[in-house]
Every structure is written in C-alpha cells, then in structure tokens.
Amino acid sequence: MVSLIPDEEVFVIRESARLDDLGEPVGSEASREAVRCVVCPGSTSDLGAERPNGVRIAYTLHFPKTYKGDLRGCSVEVRSKVFGVVGDPMRTADAATPGPWNMAVEVARADG
Template sequence: MTCLISGETVTVRSAAQSFDELGEPTGETVTEAAVDNVVVCPGATADLDSTRPNGVTVAYTLCFPKGADVDLRDATVTVRGTDYKVVGDPKRYTAANTPGPWDLTCEVTRTDG
C-alpha cells in the first residue's frame, strides 16, 4: 500500500560542548544529519507585542520517520532552506500508538523582526 503523505528532506544540526578537566569549555563539535521523509506541517504565525510591530514568529510541526536517529534537544533544523530552533526536548511516541511511518513529532520556531 502506498502512503498518501509525502515527506521532505530536512537537515538536523546539533552542537555538543566539550570541557577540560576544570569544567571550562574547550570547544564545540557540530554534527549534521540529513533526514528524509519528514512531514512538514506549517503552524500558525503569531504577531509579537506592540513594541515590535514588524516582528513575527513562524513555526512548523515536524513529524520524523521511525528509525530516524536524531537527537532534537537544542538542535537547529533546516527546513526549505531556512534554519529553525527546536522547542523543548521531543520524545518518540510508543510503538503501540504509531501504526504509521512517523513516531517523533517536534515543533520548530523562528522569530523575525
């Protein structure tokens, strides 16, 4: 059976901080992974308060496929050529509750203005 929903390829970028023996930061290692078949659902846009009349928040909900080996906590996701920050620490649904091909949902956001 073919799936009626088609996903896109997004890039997940995570940074891991390294520390010396005194606990001081010594550098950062950035890993980047392309993930195929991610469903991109446009979210609502929300105007910011009156002190920033040109400001706007843009959000997407992303549904990652089963088996995608990504850690989304504090990650940046490139969707359609634009970088978005992951909100929170997304966790996978249980296998019993996800009969389809996607089991990890996260929200990403970007604020302009």
C-alpha cells in the same frame, strides 16, 4: 512501500563543544544529519498565554520511527532556513501510531 504522504529532507544540526588540551571549551562544532520528515505548517493561532515569550511555530515536523536521536537543544534546517527545536520532543508509542512517523517536533524562529 509507497507512501501517500509526501516527505522531504531536512537537516538536524547539533552543536558540540570543542575542548582544548586542558579540557576547556574553546568553541563549538556543528554536525548535520539528513532525515526525511513530513513538513507541516505551524499553528495559525495568534500568540497567547500558551506562548508567553512570543515564539511563533514555523513548522511541525513529523520524524520517522526509525529516527532514534534526541532533539533537545538542536536546530533543524527546513527548506534552506534554520529553525530551533521547541522543548524536548517525545515519541508517541509505536502501538498508537500505525504510520511510519511517531514524533511531532515543533520548530520556531524569532526574527527581530
């Protein structure tokens, strides 16, 4: 089926702790997973009470229903730049989303 909404490839980056022989953390390893998402610009509203820590939303990514991963604490590479996932994104019920995407994920980056 051809979609009229263009999607693009992004990379979900997960950090996992590396452990030594005694089970103590000695660093971390990053894994990258390619996912096709709809990439939309972030909110254009000024910073306010809803974002007290000064986080600006760079993009809102719409993940497909076929994606089953948890995104809390992950980063996402979009257009060659890495952004942090905001919060713990939740999926919308399939019955409420007739299209192929059911999870809106806000990503942000703090420069400076």
